[in-house]
Structures are given as structure tokens and as C-alpha cells.
Amino acid sequence: MRIVLHIWRQRNSSDKGRMVRYEVPTVSEHMSFLEMLDVLNEDLIARNEDPVAFDSDCREGICGMCGCMVNGVAHGPLPGTTLCQLHMRHFKDGDELYLEPWRARAFPVIKDLIVDRTAFDRLIAAGGFISVSTGSAPDGNAILIPKHDADRAMDAAACIGCGACVAMCPNASASLFMGAKIAHLGTLPQGQPERASRVLAMVAQAKEETFGSCANIGECEAVCPKGIKLDVIGRMNRDFIRASWGRSGA
């Protein structure tokens, strides 16, 4: 099939950028979306034009490196799917697709479809961990965790940090990403001692990084490739309020 692409081209962070139209005339339905872009790039190289820069690594939906807006939707039209796992069988001959980088002030564009997501790393560095040094752990079975809790923690821990939630949010809020980490660690007994300090530090860092606030719109949940649920944000808010009171009372 033939696919028409309009792709955001921007040489570097100081370039203004613009949409450019391309055609890929020989798309197979078995190709992944990124393989279609590979084919386009091979064609551009053959014409001595600069190939489209886009991030990808594992190409099996787990590293969180890939992603762009496809017709205004983060990771494209298929729910629960990263861009690398989206296959062209979900499109039809003649489709016109508009590809843009993640849209958020906290994720500045580096080149074409590549953005800088290091703000996510700084959120984790602020508090998204359990501070246990290597060697001091008790036996794994000394900490009993009910299956239900372990499963819920795993649901939240499945986040791949791709940034689709931020890109899709009208406020560019990182609440789903933060909530996922806070719910993951806060559900487990190991995460309790730092539960209050964690949420306070991460929320403060998010403000610093210019992520917006959550207005309960839910676009993040709709595009999350790993099915992280909105209730992690509720959990984060509860933890935040409790931690703030705890602190002012202390």
C-alpha cells in the first residue's frame, strides 16, 4: 500500500522546524511502523537527503525509547501499543499520517522526532527509589508480600517511561509517570519508610521541570502503552496530602 507522511523536520534545538510531505509507495501490511520509516530513510539516503531522525532501540515495546504523535495521538491509533509494535496492517492504502515529536515544554526537541526526556530521570533521582545499599538485604522470603499487592505493584511498575502520557496531556503533566512509580514502591512493604519523602520530593521536582498539573482529563491513561491506570494518580495525590500534613504537623 501507499502511505503519505507529513513529518516534523527540525535540524536541531535552535531550528524553527516545519512539516515536510513524503510518500512511501511500497508499504507491506506486515511491517512495523518504524520499519516503514526505515524504508523511507533508505529512500532518502538514496536521494542524498538527510534521513528522518527518530529514537528506537529494543523494537519490542519495552525499552520506552520510541514514540511520536501520529495524527495527534501518542504512539498512534492502536491502544496499548508502542510505536515499534504498531504494524501497518492497521492502516489502509492512501492514508495520510502526520508525525510530530512529543509535545511538552519539559521535553525539548533535539532533532526531528527526537526529544530530550532526561526530566524523567531527574524525577526518579529525586525520590523514585528505595535507598538500600548493596549487601544489606535480608532473605527474599523474610519480607512476605500478599500476591494481590505484588500484582498491583507490578501493574504500576510496568511503566516504560516513554513519555506518551506527558505528550498527550493538554497540561503536559507527568502525573501518570510519577504516580506509577509512587504506586509501585508505595504498595510494597519495602517502600513504606520513604513513602512520604518520596512523593514530596518527586512532586517538587516535577514543578521544577515545568511539567503541568493533573486536571483529571485521562488522555494519559488512554495512550499509555502499558495500561497504567489513572488511579495511580489518585494514590499519589493521597500520599502527597498525607505527607504534607505529616510534615506541617511534625
Add this chain to the structure above:
Amino acid sequence: MELDSKCPSGPIETRWDRGRFALKLVNPANKRKHTIIVVGTGLAGGSAAATLAELGYNIKSFCFQDSPRRAHSIAAQGGINAAKNYHNDGDSIYRLFYDTVKGGDFRSRESNVYRLAQISVNIIDQCVAQGVPFAREYSGYLDNRSFGGAQVSRTFYARGQTGQQLLLGAYQALEWQIGEGRVAMYPRSEMLDLIVIDGRARGIVTRDLITGKVESHIADAVVLATGGYGNVYYLSTNAKGSNATAIWRAYKRGALFANPCFTQIHPTCIPVSGEYQSKLTLMSESLRNDGRVWVPLKKGDQRPPNQVPEPERDYFLERRYPSFGNLVPRDVASRNAKLVCDEGRGVGATGLAVYLDFRDAIERLGRETITDRYGNLFEMYERIAGEDPYQTPMRIFPAIHYTMGGLWVDYNLMTTIPGLYAIGEANFSDHGANRLGASALMQGLADGYFVLPNTINDYIASAKLEKAGASHPAVREAEQQVAARTKRLLDIQGTRSVDSYHRELGKLMWDYCGMSRTAAGLKHALAMIPELREQFWRDLRVVGAGEELNQSLEKAGRVADFFELAELICIDALERNESCGGHFREEYQTADGEAARDDANYSYAAAWEFRGVDAHPELHKEPLDFEYVHPAQRSYK
């Protein structure tokens, strides 16, 4: 060159304790005066950087991805082995050691493997404390499953995302240290050369992948945790960016490269669908716990799988290996799949696939249990293949997955260049000629959390390094080499893209140095590779400049190194006139088609020394002694 493995002697149970005790320590207050570079942030690199920082060292950590959380360890699905014997099923440290030495087809070092089995127990504890959400039983205790090559349940898992969860544990530990200011993190940076001063590793030259700026970093020691080189085959289960450049540049600076031909082919991957294919996706080995592998009995049977009646199905693994059945090790499962496809009994459009069928397991356990165990893997399969594995058996085929070979290291994980360490998949030491499932995560974390942080002190304490700065001639020379090479790649201005060369090289390697190898095929490959390499350097086209983000340029540098490494792999495969583990030479097989090892002549690690791009490398042999597990033909029958 005399290869000294520095393995402690005496009873194997206490070698690690005694070995550690003999090593020098660094006073906690002095540690912050020393800088250590760690390249790569996967399980090995991430855990090492975090742990060394906790100990007080100054750490500089590098990765080519945009975040340390993306390293390819994240894609490991099935699990991590540990000899906890929580299930009272006869497991022990000794049994994990035994299984791993046997699984590696008697080509690994006993001392290293025993240490790995010992440490496996601590890894689980450490990861639980970090909040890794391992699967639990209803009682709250840790759950286990079985994996290939073992008859006990010792694999800990977090759904089908064990690698992700373990990596996030290490990543969070690393981010904690970054936040504390003890680690300086350099994402989107690629190591392009090693700086060697007075025979010691003293730093690296990197290229900032956003600006293209070439920079030098000086340190007291350098740790390479840069993973394996499976992408030399182009199509593999590795991430697109996984590459051999760091270890290859170290090799060219004098580090020996051991057993390059020991590459692992994973039996359960989604088959190739077309020329545009950019990578292959693995389906976890854990699926073989409940899935049954089969092909039709008749050649060229075109019926849909559900219409093939039971008596006309050949469950070939269960038939040939009744005691291990579908859980034979990876090399055995892969080779048998190839065998039935060569017989014309393969399935799917290309005939290069076998079925992995869950019908019986769904009947026995119910769909819900299967969803619980493998839900995300089934979804992934459906997304890629467009078929529902609950209804139709999966089609699978072997693909390059892991490389057991790597930089030669001694018991303390130091390469032949003093001050240069290699950990995780980047080294060669623990898996011999074949790695067992759920052992890569174990080795990465053992090296990073527990081995290296104990052994590196000895070097730091005794090295007595001169101060070196950016103006040192060795630093200048390395920087100039990097700049010259970049310029050379950009100046070719030929006609063919990097990917087109990479694909061609990969096909050549898969055809002649893949699942089975022959002397004639390897000689053919050794004639073809230099020709293709010469064409690459004459007719490559890299669009764009060096002082900007340029993904074609990044790939070109990596593929240039793959060309040289491919030759070394073939040289090693040709030199090893035996079949063992993942290295199957058709000339050397038993009457019933199993790998025939030659212990009398090849019971050694082959460590190669670089002598020049067009010169034959020099072979050094490290003899392997088996005091505990006595070499026998591996039998899984």
C-alpha cells in the same frame, strides 16, 4: 603471553571467600579520591555504577541511549536463576553450578561458575529489598518456575518482564546515587576509544551523540559493561543500538577477545516476515514450560495446524529427549528446529518455523492460568504476527540472541589491559559454549553488585597511577584517531547506505557461521567478508555532518567494527575443530546428530590478540580444568 586466570585453588566452596580476603582494600575515606568510568547501564553496568558509588568512588557512567533505563537488559522476559531451593526440590548451589557447567558444554571456568551460583542467592535478596515486584504465591512467598536445562524450579520472575524490573531496580539505585552527586551520568554518549597510558586503561574517548563533540574522560579504572555483539548478524533479538564498538576498540588496544564463535541462538523467536525486517522478537523460553513444540509428520503438510490430527504431529523434542522434553537447553532446541525445517517439515509461508502449541496447557490449566503466566507474551505475539495464540499455535524459529564470547577476563573480571574490566555479557567467563536460560540476568547482576565492587579495590589500592590530563599524548592520539575515523566515514560519499551493508554482512554470517558451520563455509565467509568490508570503505554513503546528531554516522562506526569482528568470529569458529554448545561444526557430530566435543584438543578458552586489521590475530589458550564436574557428553535424553 601467559594467561593467568588468578583463580584461587583449593576447595571450590571457599574459593571466593579466600580470593576476596587476599585482595587489598581501599580505605573508605580514600575512595572518593578515585574516579571509575563505567560504560553501559544495563544490569551489569547499572548495578556496578550504583554499588561503586555507594562505596564512595567517584563514578562517571555512560550510555548511548537517552536514559540509563533503556539498556537492553530491559527486554529479558523470563526470569533469573537462584539456588534458593525454596521449593525443596533438590536444588542447591552445587546443582546450579553443575547445571551451568554442563549447560555450557564444559567450556567455562569452574571457579567463576561456582561463585556465580553462590552469589545468585544474594541477588534475589538485594532485588527484593529494592522493591522488584517478583511474582508471589498466595501465601506471600516468592514464586518460581522452571527453565531449560534444569530439572528444578529455581527461576524467579516478574510476569514476562523480569529483565525490565531488575533493570529498573538497578536504574533506581543508580539514579539515587546520581541524585546524591556521586555519579555523573552521560546519556547519549558513545565510547569510541580506550585511552591507555603506560600500559594501563586510564580513560575513554566519547562522542556526544547530540552535538557530535569528541571528548576525553580520564579515570583510575575503566569498566566495560557494554553487552554482547549479536547484532553482527544484523537480524537478532538485540536492540537496534546494541553494538560491539566499546569492546572492539578495547581489543584493538590490546585486550584479548575470548571465544568469539560462541554465539547463542534462541529457539523461540517470531519468524522473519520480509526483507524490510529490522530485528527479531524473542518469545520467552518460559513458554516452553507449558507450550509443546511440534511440526507435521509429513513433509509439505499445508493444512492449518488445528486440522492436523494428533497422530500426524511430531512433538520432536519430546520424542528425542524424553527426560527434558520441551525444556532442553537452547542450543539443542534450536538445532532440532533447524533439522526438521531442513527436512521440509517446517511450517508457515517460508517453511522456516515450527509450532509452539498451548492447546493442551489451556485444556489442563484453563485459559486464566495461561493468561496469568504469559498474558503479555501472548499479546506481543498477536500484535506482531497478527494471530491469536490462544486459538492458533505460535510459529517460532531460532534467532541470534546472546553471545557467550567476549573480552577475556581473569577471576577478578580484569581484562589483559591492567585497569580495564569487563562485566556482564561483554566478558566471556561464565557461560562456556552455551548459556542456560535465566542466567544472563544472574551473571550481569552478580558481576555488577557483588563481584566487581569487591575485586576492583585491589587494583585501585595497588596501581599507584601517575596523574594524567587531557594534554597527555596518549589522550591526544586517541582523540585524533576518533576524529580521523569519523572524517573518513563521512568523506567516502559513495552510493550505498549503512543498513544495506549491515544486512548483507548479517546474512553472510547467518548462512556460514550461524546455527551450523563447516570448514568450507567458514573459509568462504572469510574470503567474502574482507571484500565486502573493502567495498564498505569505498562506497558507503553517510548523509550529513559529524558535528550534529547523525544516526547514519553512529551506525556506520558500529558496522565498521562489526566487519572486523565478523572475521574474528569466523577465524575462531574455523580454528575450533569440534562441536560444543552453540558452536556446531557439521564435521563433528555423533552418530545420532548430537554435538561431538573434543576435550583432548579443545578444552581451552581461545583468547585472540589483535595484530592489525589485515593480519591474522594471535591465539592464546587458557586451559580449562574440571576438578568437580567431569566432562561427559551432555545428555538430555
